[in-house]
Amino acid sequence: MTCENNYCIYSKKNICQLAQIEVNSLGMCEDCIIISLDNGFLEAEKERQLQEINSL
Numbered sequence: 001m002t003c004e005n006n007y008c009i010y011s012k013k014n015i016c017q018l019a020q021i022e023v024n025s026l027g028m029c030e031d032c033i034i035i036s037l038d039n040g041f042l043e044a045e046k047e048r049q050l051q052e053i054n055s056l
Contacts, residue, residue: 008032 001021003011010017010031022030 003029005029005032005034007034009035 001016003014003016005011006014008016008029010033016029018031024030
């Protein structure tokens with residue numbers, strides 16, 4: 001099945017790696033597990049992207 005959530009551990013090249021997928025009433029995958037990002041990396045990336053936006 002196609003998966004658009006790049007932060008789910010089961011998503012690889014926009015394809016879900018699970019054999020069976022359960023979708024809830026909102027159309028969201030019940031098995032989705034979101035990866036954790038290091039806070040230092042996250043804050044640095046936020047700042048980098050904000051600077052990129054402001055330079056346009």
